[in-house]
Amino acid sequence: MSSNLVAIDYYLPERVVTNDDLVDFFPEQSAQKILRSSGVARRHIAAHGQAPSDMAWQAASLLFEQFSQQGIDLAKHIDGLLFCTEIPDCRAPMTAVFLHGRLGLRRDCLALDIPAGCTGFMNGLLLAKSLAASKQLRNILLLTAEATSWVIPEDDLALRMIFSDGAAAALVSAGEKNGIGEFVVGVDSQGASSLGVPDSGARSPLSITCPNGADGIGMPFGSLQMNGQEVLRFSLREVPALMHRVLEVNNLAKQDIDMFIFHQASGFVLDALQRKCDIPYEKFYRCLENVGNTVSSTLPIALAKALSDGKVTHGSRVMLLGFGVGFSWSGTVIEWRNNYSFMQ
Amino acid sequence: MNITDFIEKLEVEFEEVEKGSITPNTVFLDMKEWCSLYALIVMAIVSTDYDVDLSGDDLVGVATVSDLFDLIQRRKAI
Numbered sequence: 182m183s184s185n186l187v188a189i190d191y192y193l194p195e196r197v198v199t200n201d202d203l204v205d206f207f208p209e210q211s212a213q214k215i216l217r218s219s220g221v222a223r224r225h226i227a228a229h230g231q232a233p234s235d236m237a238w239q240a241a242s243l244l245f246e247q248f249s250q251q252g253i254d255l256a257k258h259i260d261g262l263l264f265c266t267e268i269p270d271c272r273a274p275m276t277a278v279f280l281h282g283r284l285g286l287r288r289d290c291l292a293l294d295i296p297a298g299c300t301g302f303m304n305g306l307l308l309a310k311s312l313a314a315s316k317q318l319r320n321i322l323l324l325t326a327e328a329t330s331w332v333i334p335e336d337d338l339a340l341r342m343i344f345s346d347g348a349a350a351a352l353v354s355a356g357e358k359n360g361i362g363e364f365v366v367g368v369d370s371q372g373a374s375s376l377g378v379p380d381s382g383a384r385s386p387l388s389i390t391c392p393n394g395a396d397g398i399g400m401p402f403g404s405l406q407m408n409g410q411e412v413l414r415f416s417l418r419e420v421p422a423l424m425h426r427v428l429e430v431n432n433l434a435k436q437d438i439d440m441f442i443f444h445q446a447s448g449f450v451l452d453a454l455q456r457k458c459d460i461p462y463e464k465f466y467r468c469l470e471n472v473g474n475t476v477s478s479t480l481p482i483a484l485a486k487a488l489s490d491g492k493v494t495h496g497s498r499v500m501l502l503g504f505g506v507g508f509s510w511s512g513t514v515i516e517w518r519n520n521y522s523f524m525q
Numbered sequence: 526m527n528i529t530d531f532i533e534k535l536e537v538e539f540e541e542v543e544k545g546s547i548t549p550n551t552v553f554l555d556m557k558e559w560c561s562l563y564a565l566i567v568m569a570i571v572s573t574d575y576d577v578d579l580s581g582d583d584l585v586g587v588a589t590v591s592d593l594f595d596l597i598q599r600r601k602a603i
Contacts, residue, residue: 457573
């Protein structure tokens with residue numbers, strides 16, 4: 182049995198923060214310089230109290246709507262729910278359990294959280310593919326959602342200008358044709374201190390010495406820490422090697438790929454990777470400027486936008502590469518077809 | 526690989542810096558435009574164009590453009 186990525190959709194919160202809005206808070210900066218530094222012009226920010234699970238529910242509802250327009254109640258066919266987030270509703274039970282209930286999925290269904298940050302969608306896709314291909318499950322709903330704005334201090338421009346909130350939903354189904362290729366994965370724990378939310382778990386509990394701006398009120402979900410130089414070094418070291426390895430294990434040459442979609446980390450990282458990987462401009466998809474870095478959702482959002490832009494069409498071969506917190510990385514090649522269907 | 530090409534690459538990427546103003550003796554920290562973004566730009570150029578991985582400590586250890594170019598050449602020779 183093989184597996185396919187059948188459908189995809191996404192949700193972005195209504196509230197938008199522009200570079201002019203950031204300049205109001207950081208008057209020594211200019212909107213132009215922020216755009217040049219980050220590659221982002223607009224980022225979406227979750228409403229007060231709008232948890233990642235709420236955004237994931239919105240994205241899933243939009244995906245279900247695609248099927249209900251064809252008279253199909255997709256919820257009845259889902260037997261696996263994977264939810265990628267780093268801000269769960271609570272420690273237990275898993276947030277996927279709550280989403281399972283809110284989405285009205287059937288009882289004989291796997292529900293699992295995957296807190297894997299920027300590599301989350303790819304790790305989820307690998308799990309979904311494996312579960313479908315092994316005939317354990319038939320139709321897996323893969324959800325990603327982050328409210329990174331909740332873990333960014335308001336006086337940290339370097340983080341605020343890059344990150345954005347959002348969610349995505351994808352359907353992976355078992356099928357006769359194989360639309361999801363071989364994966365290459367990796368992890369380097371040396372990068373753990375360069376990108377993450379320390380002081381937020383059992384080893385180092387959430388600290389009240391984590392002030393958010395001048396008012397000194399602690400951040401209830403921790404504070405994101407990023408060493409930009411180390412993240413850049415990691416990206417330029419591992420991602421080109423990942424690209425070549427993914428081509429190799431899938432027996433493909435670079436020219437066989439119709440569109441390269443990399444994790445939309447920042448404009449600076451994407452520019453450097455495009456140059457180092459020597460990918461033509463027209464084959465290197467970017468949607469960072471008006472979306473921002475939505476962490477685990479950048480890849481599914483970019484794929485959905487590439488489909489709506491017509492940059493990815495029926496038969497396109499697309500390389501998807503995720504990389505980030507850990508450090509971790511994961512990549513594959515998918516073949517997009519408009520006529521893949523879910524498993525009845 | 527020569528230092529003139531290296532300086533040209535820096536001047537293309539350092540958008541705010543006047544063209545022709547960078548010499549081998551230019552001290553990075555003395556450039557009025559120098560900022561954390563410029564450090565990232567240098568690391569990206571050295572990685573993408575010379576395939577040399579520079580750390581933040583490497584950058585702290587060099588003063589001039591010429592010092593940096595020498596470091597790249599030494600790393601390439603290893």
